[in-house]
Amino acid sequence: MESFELPKIRENEILAEVISNSICMSSHKAVIQGADHKRVPDNVAENPVIIGHELCGNILEVGNAYKDRFKAGSKFTIQPALNIPGREAEAPGYSFFYLGGNATKVIIPGEVMEQNCLLPCEADAYFKGSLAEPIACIFGAIKEQFHYETNQYGHKTGIKEQGNVAVLGGGGPMGLAMIDILLNMDQKPARILLTDIDQAKLDRAEKLFCDEKNVELLFVNSGGRTAAEILAQTGGVRFDDVFIFVPVKELVTQAQQLMAPGGCLNFFAGPSQKNFSAEINFYDVHYNRHHIIGSAGSNSEDLLDALRMIKKNRINPAIMITHIGGLDSAVQTILNLPKIPGGKKLIYPQISLPLTALDEFEEKAKADTLFGELAQITKKNNGLWSKEAEEYLLKNAERIE
Structure with missing residues (x-):
């Protein structure tokens, strides 16, 4: 660890203490890739940044420019996707010298408030505020899904209501959060398939959701299994919405093989290799109307949606923590x-x-x-x-x- 004194805040800055910060795989990628990472500054070796973007804490001092909007003592969280015009890649936890979750105190720069990315947190625990950020990414992924009827061109966003959802490689925290959201949102599926190659993760997931009565849940160990063998486990049911949670090329190919006509495949997993690729059947893209999208991050609306559902206890972020x-x-x-x-x-x-x-x-x-x-x-x-x-x-x- 390193200790240093923070400077006195300027009029457009806020001083805060960080109480919790959950670790994202993106932070690992940023550390491993260093300046090659899209969000990490080229001069990071000379001007290091503070890692961590899933943070929650308390505001300690507010600069004069924002005293009408923020008060000392308030609990906060941050939407890291600032999308500053001309500086779109910059984000807390990747790009700023005095702002990141793995610190006792931080200075929140004016850009965060200007982009409306400093958000009040009314959750009853700090860890829930931290986990609202990764949960928001799942809300974003669900909203990016789309479907349309044959011979019609209007896209209906979101998962197919009362359809079938597959969460592939989803035994980790993000997959569990995805299932929790799907089970408790208004537009529910009829059936959810969770696959993983780690039986312990599948067993934990089945235990967590054992009381579910309204949506059929299927837990399948996909290790060594072909798509045909997985479909045999589902009774031949194919899937309208497919989410991929680990960047494995064979899983991408398998995911498409599980899709129903008109299905939407979301590559949610973020690969660290820029040349990551996988085999896709374009016959099915053409004739079976398979559409393929990717989803990364969220916006402030997604984060507010996550915070609202957490506050109402409609979802339980604690299932993610081990x-x-x-x-x-x-x-x-x-x-x-x-x-x-x-x-x-x-x-x-x-x-x-x-x-x-x-x-x-x-x-x-x-x-x-x-x-x-x-x-x-x-x-x-x-x-x-x-x-x-x-x-x-x-x-x-x-x-x-």
């Missing part, structure tokens, strides 16, 4: 993210704590009483992270000064 840690665990977590099993890794920048899986709390309690209480709290919450667990952690863990 690990927690303090600021001193952030570097190694980001560097090794693809190698660490489980779901979302949640960092609390105000405390010192090794990255720890929730299911390790009981074992860790033998050496540290902090984990004993956390184990009891998570156990009564069906093994999930919670507001109560967060409050206990922030009150009792070692602080970073």
Whole structure:
């Protein structure tokens, strides 16, 4: 970790403290690619940035230019896709020297407020505000889907109502969040297929959604299976909306083979290789009206939609989290993210704590009483992270000064 003094804020800036920041695979890609990443400045080696864009915290001080809009003590989150004209690639957590989630305090520059990307967070826990950002990306992906009737040209956006949705390679946190949203949005599908090659992830997903009664859920281990074998598991049902959550070329090809006529395939997974490609059957594009899109990021409307559903408890961001840690665990977590099993890794920048899986709390309690209480709290919450667990952690863990 590095310590340095922040300068005094200017009239168009805001000083804030970061309470939580969830780690995104995009942060790992940014660190690995460095200046080659589209959002990372070319001079990052000389002028380093602060990584982390899924942050939630409290406003501490507001510059004069924004005192009519923001108040000290307010909880906030940020839409990182600023889309500044002429600087579209710049984003918090990638491009700014004083703004990123893996820091105790940050300075929010005027560009964030000018683009209406500093948003109030009314969630009852900070981790929910952090996870609103990745959840917003899923809202964006769903909105980008489109369908149309044969011999008609009007596009109807969103998933096909009472249709069939496939979430491929979706056993991780984003796939679970996708299912949670699909089950609780107004425009529901009739059936959802979740595939993964990790049986433990599928078992966890099935346990999380075991009480669902209104939408048929199918959980299929796709390891070594062809599209025909997967369709045999679904009773021959094909899918109107297909989302790909891992950038594997064979999965892209398989995804199209699972599509129904008029289906929409969304390549949601972000590849790190710029030359990533896969085989697509253009016969089906032509004759079966398959359409293929990609979805990346979100906008402020998506983030507000996520925050509203979280506030109303219509979706549960806690299902995404499998690990927690303090600021001193952030570097190694980001560097090794693809190698660490489980779901979302949640960092609390105000405390010192090794990255720890929730299911390790009981074992860790033998050496540290902090984990004993956390184990009891998570156990009564069906093994999930919670507001109560967060409050206990922030009150009792070692602080970073």
